Amino acid sequence: MVGYQAYTIPGAPMSPTLEPGDRIVVRRADGAEVHRGDLVIVDSGAFDQPSHEGISVFRVGAVAGDTVACRTGAIFVGGDNRGNSDDSRFQGPARLSGVTGFVVATGTVVTPKPLPAVTAFTDAGLPGAPLTDSTLGTLKWWILGGFVLFAAGLIGLIVTVVRNAGRRRRAAAIPPVH
Structure with a gap:
């Protein structure tokens, strides 16, 4: 690494x-x-x-x-x-x-x-x-920062998918207007 x-x-x-x-x-x-x-x-x-x-x-x-x-x-x-x-x-x-x-x-x-x-x-x-x-000491903070960014991105992705799924369900439940 x-x-x-x-x-x-x-x-x-x-x-x-x-x-x-x-x-x-x-x-x-x-x-x-x-x-x-x-x-x-x-x-x-x-x-x-x-x-x-x-x-x-x-x-x-x-x-x-x-x-x-x-x-x-x-x-x-x-x-x-x-x-x-x-x-x-x-x-x-x-x-x-x-x-x-x-x-x-x-x-x-x-x-x-x-x-x-x-x-x-x-x-x-x-x-x-x-x-x-001296690099090794700062490297662990870069790794930790990368993990935090990855986790935040993953949580954001999950929230977005759940929201979009809810919108699609609500849109499917409303009958189309002619």
């Missing part, structure tokens, strides 16, 4: 930030710049040595040019639950083209709960702030 998609977290690699079964709202990447601290959806085919198929949620720990030896156009990602995360430590860096979206909230598109911004990297003096999404 307008560049956002809902997912359910299948495993525990991002625990305690995201627990298994949590619903998340993901904004499509659309070529946006990836920063340290961002929570991203990564297609497994983007890793140098993928260990499974599908997509996973990880936190960006390093970007191209960092000391972790990421090649240009790649990122190093990790799970918040280091003991249970099959991340870049095992699969290698991931290509930027494999980042399909940014996790911007938990919940649903209509009832999002924004995730707190991670500032550990910028607090340590590293450049680049994690993505913040």
